[in-house]
Amino acid sequence: MIGGLHDVQVPAGVQAQAIFDLWHWLLVICTLVFVAVIVALVLALRRAPRVAQDTPPDVSSLWRGEPKLARTVWVATGLSLVLLLGLLGASVFTDRALAQMPLANALHIELTGHQWWWEARYDDVDASRIFTTANELHVPVGRPVIVSLAGADVIHSFWVPSLTGKKDLIPGRDAKVSFRADRPGVYRGQCAEYCGYQHAHMVLYVIADAPDDYERWASHQREPAVAPVTAEQIRGRDLFIEKSCAMCHAIDGTPAQARHAPDLTHLATRTTIGAGTLDNDTARRAAWILDPQQFKPGAKMPSENLAPGELTALNAYLGSLQ
Numbered sequence: 640m641i642g643g644l645h646d647v648q649v650p651a652g653v654q655a656q657a658i659f660d661l662w663h664w665l666l667v668i669c670t671l672v673f674v675a676v677i678v679a680l681v682l683a684l685r686r687a688p689r690v691a692q693d694t695p696p697d698v699s700s701l702w703r704g705e706p707k708l709a710r711t712v713w714v715a716t717g718l719s720l721v722l723l724l725g726l727l728g729a730s731v732f733t734d735r736a737l738a739q740m741p742l743a744n745a746l747h748i749e750l751t752g753h754q755w756w757w758e759a760r761y762d763d764v765d766a767s768r769i770f771t772t773a774n775e776l777h778v779p780v781g782r783p784v785i786v787s788l789a790g791a792d793v794i795h796s797f798w799v800p801s802l803t804g805k806k807d808l809i810p811g812r813d814a815k816v817s818f819r820a821d822r823p824g825v826y827r828g829q830c831a832e833y834c835g836y837q838h839a840h841m842v843l844y845v846i847a848d849a850p851d852d853y854e855r856w857a858s859h860q861r862e863p864a865v866a867p868v869t870a871e872q873i874r875g876r877d878l879f880i881e882k883s884c885a886m887c888h889a890i891d892g893t894p895a896q897a898r899h900a901p902d903l904t905h906l907a908t909r910t911t912i913g914a915g916t917l918d919n920d921t922a923r924r925a926a927w928i929l930d931p932q933q934f935k936p937g938a939k940m941p942s943e944n945l946a947p948g949e950l951t952a953l954n955a956y957l958g959s960l961q
């Protein structure tokens with residue numbers, strides 16, 4: 640598991656920084672108000688007249704009035720109003736700052752939320768440069784990214800706290816979120832809207848690379864899958880096409896072209912399987928293929944009936960998809 644940073648308090652982009660600054664102001668002001676309220680409460684309790692059962696009721700304030708108390712209430716009300724308006728202004732300005740991030744030369748990604756994984760299509764004006772991947776985004780450091788969000792089945796929510804705020808993926812409704820990663824690193828995202836049984840296993844990694852590394856990664860992703868070399872890998876590819884795998888998954892450069900499940904063209908370059916459920920290594924991949932329901936109950940991937948030799952061959956092929 641690559642872990643990754645998942646912390647609103649460690650912003651790695653301008654937008655997350657703006658949200659974090661606003662949060663600081665809210666925290667400081669709300670803490671001061673809370674302390675002031677508690678101090679006022681303690682003072683009021685200490686000043687309350689001590690009475691016993693036979694003390695006559697003191698109703699003098701009914702005709703005397705309490706000008707000092709009234710003044711204090713008015714001042715406190717005015718102060719609350721000023722603070723609330725201040726916080727409202729701060730949140731409006733933060734929102735504007737988020738919207739005003741320059742988007743020239745932005746990278747466009749179409750992100751679709753599925754139960755329970757993320758489909759990412761890297762857009763380009765040149766159609767031959769478009770490619771699809773899943774659950775792990777790479778982005779270049781310092782370049783703005785515009786993510787178009789779509790929900791395939793139910794409402795999901797995009798949330799990569801170190802980069803920007805939350806945005807829902809609502810079926811039938813277009814939405815966009817933009818961010819810029821200013822430091823290289825792995826930023827962990829998580830679906831933030833309850834979307835069914837495996838909502839928690841809907842992890843999205845955003846990996847911010849140096850621009851050159853990003854270009855290398857992207858041009859490799861545009862390539863079709865590597866052809867199998869060994870006899871075992873060839874058998875694995877044939878099994879992939881013959882068995883039910885190809886009914887849901889796509890591997891570019893093969894007859895497998897279905898889009899109901901993650902694109903596996905470069906599966907071996909990804910660090911996890913099942914959207915952050917398991918590390919992507921040989922043993923765990925084999926266990927996952929045999930019985931995905933054991934690790935992610937409710938996921939749409941069925942168990943596959945494979946003879947032991949078949950499993951090894953299929954897994955060898957999948958492991959070769961660099």
Ligand code: CUA
Nearest residue numbers: 795830832834
């Ligand atoms: Cu998708 Cu929660």
